[in-house]
Amino acid sequence: MMIKTNKLYILLFALFITNIFSLGYSLPDVNTTSDTYQEIVGPSFFSSEGKPISINYFGWEDWGGWRSIFVQLCNLSNTNTWDTEQAVLIGVGVGSGGDIGLDGIINIEGVNAPFVQDETGQIWEDFLGSPNAQRKQVVLLDQNFNNRFQFQYDGAELNEFELNDLLDSIQLLINEVNVILGDLNNDQLINLLDIILLINIAIDISEYTSIGDMNNDGGINILDVVLLLNQILLN
Numbered sequence: 001m002m003i004k005t006n007k008l009y010i011l012l013f014a015l016f017i018t019n020i021f022s023l024g025y026s027l028p029d030v031n032t033t034s035d036t037y038q039e040i041v042g043p044s045f046f047s048s049e050g051k052p053i054s055i056n057y058f059g060w061e062d063w064g065g066w067r068s069i070f071v072q073l074c075n076l077s078n079t080n081t082w083d084t085e086q087a088v089l090i091g092v093g094v095g096s097g098g099d100i101g102l103d104g105i106i107n108i109e110g111v112n113a114p115f116v117q118d119e120t121g122q123i124w125e126d127f128l129g130s131p132n133a134q135r136k137q138v139v140l141l142d143q144n145f146n147n148r149f150q151f152q153y154d155g156a157e158l159n160e161f162e163l164n165d166l167l168d169s170i171q172l173l174i175n176e177v178n179v180i181l182g183d184l185n186n187d188q189l190i191n192l193l194d195i196i197l198l199i200n201i202a203i204d205i206s207e208y209t210s211i212g213d214m215n216n217d218g219g220i221n222i223l224d225v226v227l228l229l230n231q232i233l234l235n
Helices: 002-021 043-048 064-078 098-106 122-128 160-177 192-202 222-234
Strands: 053-058 087-093 115-117 137-141 147-152
Touching: 043 053, 043 087, 053 064, 053 122, 053 160, 064 087, 064 098, 087 098, 087 122, 087 160, 098 115, 122 137, 137 160, 147 160, 192 222
Parallel strands: 053 087, 087 115
Antiparallel strands: 053 137, 137 147
16 A cells, blocks of 8 residues: 555656656747748757757857857757757857847858747746856757756867767767657557556666666656656657
8 A cells, every 4th residue: 555655646746846847948040041040949849850859058149258169069060970860959049239149140150050049038047047047058958858968168169078078968868769768668658557667666666777767867766757757748
């Protein structure tokens, strides 16, 4: 009876907090050199286009140090340093500097990634915790729109260590696309049966398996149950 009660508590708790882990936005692409110029874009838009991983870069339009990293990331995307059929780069500004600030970015050669402007600060708050969060941050969302990796940069460009760390993280998320995380009974479906099996692992009835480690932290607990439930609800 106690085991059944614990499972119920975990499931109810997951239902209450599941939505806080899923992130996204939908805003006009204001980069005139982007293939999606003037379309309403965001992680879910590109996921529907077959690019489930989003590389979200946060910074101000009118600040040179921010621009230089975005230029570097655009060049990496343009040379297919990561699989651009699976992962998309999106710039997220705040509208600083007005049209002049925006022109200062999109008129740089090679800067053709989608770019949106979060003038209310809500996206910055959702992703970074504050509309005034430190600039030059990258947030990687996985195929379920969960924040899996977040990086803060200080220099004008990513150094070799920072670049390799970013690329390894992107590749890890791309690799996961080909594996159905959470399909614990291997029936090619994600449903309530998998939730029950995952709860069994979380309360130490069953053994750990990486298929149930939804956030790839080496363990299985309530957060993994929440992430799996969120994936089911999104689908």
